[in-house]
Amino acid sequence: HGGHGCSAALSETAACNLQPCEACRPVDCLWEAWEDWGxxxxxxxxQRKRFRxxxxxPSCHGRDCTASASEEISxxxxxxxxETFCMWTTWAPWGECSQTCGDGGRGGRGGR
Structure with missing residues (x-):
């Protein structure tokens, strides 16, 4: 009561982690070849369908996979x-990891 207001700053900042960031190289989406028509x-x-x-x-702001992953003809x-019988083929190899670091994932596919 009756004192003076504070004249100094209430917070300060200091520089840190001044090393340059690693350059980010855009990687665009890349599709595998189309599978055979079903x-x-x-x-x-x-109708017949095929998939890819x-x-x-894509990573680092590369182009997304905007095209369709399936096609059909009628x-x-x-x-x-x-008579039609179901028959499984061998597993396809694992795909590439979705990230070069951090929380990536990779998928495998079963045959039909």
Whole structure:
């Protein structure tokens, strides 16, 4: 009561970690080759699909994977009452890690 207000700064900052940051080199999305077309999905007139997977995830502000990961055509025919059996293939190799450091991930694929 009756004193003077504070005239000094209430906080200070000091420089730290002055080493230059590592240069960030943009890496664009890279797709794997398209898989083979799948079988016609129904007897009569049906559709066939094929897929592709990301081989390299974009990083450091590189271009995203904006194109579609699947395609389909709707002009296939399959005889009705044709026996079809499911058959698995071997596992595909692991994909590349999504990050060069930190919390990355990688995926594997099963065959069909």
């Amino acid at each position: 079988p016609c999905d129904k007897c009569g007139r049906g 997977h990301v081989q390299v995830q 002009n296939c025919t399959r005889r009705c009452h044709e």
